[in-house]
Amino acid sequence: MHVTSAPLPPHVLHVTQPVDGGVARVVADLVRMQRAAGMQVSVACPASGELPGRLAALGCEVLEWEASRAPGRQVPGECRRLARLVRRVRPQLIHAHSAKAGLVSRLVVRGRIPTVFQPHAWSFEAVGGLGARLALTWERRGARWASRLICVSGAEQRTGSSHGIEAPWRLVPNGVDLERFRPEGPAAEAGAGAGPLVVCVGRLCRQKGQDVLVEAWPDVLATVPGARLVLVGDGPDLDPLRAAAPPSVRFAGAVADPAPWYRAADLVVLPSRWEGIALAPLEAMACGKPVLLTDVDGARESLPPPLARRCLAPPDDPAALAGALTGLLRDADALRDLGRQAQGHVHAHHDVRRTAGAVTDVYRELLGLETSECREPIAT
Template identity: 70%
Template sequence: RAEWRVVPNGVDTARFRPEGGRADAEGVPLVVCVGRLCRQKGQDVLLGAWPEVVRRVPDARLVLVGDGPDGERLRRGAPGSVRFAGAVADAAPWYRAADVVVLPSRWEGMALAPLEAMACGRPVVVTDVDGARESLPSAARAACLVPPDDPAALARALSALLLDAPLRAELGALARAHTLAAHDLRRATDAVTDVYRELLGGPTAPVVGPYEGRKCITS
């Protein structure tokens, strides 16, 4: 029954932007997944979907960026068209390298990876779980939102995007515009600051750092 405000996560849209060189110079259709290698993030579902993607798009490649407790198991079952890049200090070059970014999570807050990828002007396929759904522009959901734990649906969505360059360009531009309008870090910072100002009744507010998920403050 308390009063509440929800502030969506924000990302640095000056740092995460479309410009920049490719991290992968092979020129092949490239899908990138950035996230901790664990059950929550669903990379096992992605690997289950991948053979069907390659059947439809034979030269497609997949890069998993990140590390985690499932890394060894995932590597054992991965085909040669899958690369494990490990943990990286800056994921932006990989977002820019991708034709499509994917986050097949089983559950999620509002993860930063899809927002960062969209800020880089990339279409992002995510699963229909609460935080991920909220991060997508509504006009992209038909092409980019799939059920969780559904390799067949994931394969269809990825293949369709890899085979349709004009749609990728359209969704990438939409993603960038949506991130600038709804998830710019400055907007998120201002919104959190406004909540503190309201609660404290004064003009000053504490510095708020990054947080994995939505920010909720109750009074």
């Protein structure tokens, strides 16, 4: 566990777009831990989404920064608005989260202020064709304006390196709040039915692959009659998913706290097409639940060996996903055992306090401050 006895950076400005989903939870957890450690923290983000309210409840200064998710003609205006905020706040360090904030922050600052960029999965994996080529070209050029580039998994770092992104890397795996995500506590009401309950928590979008899960589900029902599926979250793919889903699939919508859904589940699944390290599976495992993931960046690293052997499926493959789901759902004893092992793994390797301490050490390194005198190496 980190011991944060060294002097802390005087003022950090987090810049983020998006403001919901896993990135928002990572930012909120970092802000909470950093403020508790005595750091001065501000966050620039859009006014929409769940994040501004969570930050305000923490007593954090929230600076409204109008910005869209996608790049385009709006970028110059977003740069001007962020430049005004930087001049006003005068931070000693900037921590930019995800592709859009990383683009605008680095264009505005251009290395004049120590800048940490955390991609939370690579932008060039999210698009194809010309869009992917442009995104990769930017990431290669923009790396010169990142004082440190934080990756949440070794696989994410290797993907960047193999695509020619040259930067001073630091590996800091995602962590979760083990006091909030634990087996004890209320469970969601999953509705009628005695079959095993599968829960998928995530933004309803192409990245998270719920369309693959919906396509696979009839094959699961054919083998495990009575199995139930709940999709927890909201997003741009809600309507097409509803149209494609069998009547037995339930859409729970966005929730402020997913922990009750994890506790209610027999198995949590996330069929992503790309990730850094997804936060939802770590949260589910902290609640003592087994997970089934697609074998994308970070997935294998986030699992203990028994789950890595049994709980990975190839991405974008409905038949393989259905086979993996049915194999797990037919063995209730194995699911419970895998859940216990998953919880122990998260406690050992993905405590948010370790993550926050490692990020603070990156800040200290950049600002020439003394790092923690006693800390364990981050392991995955």
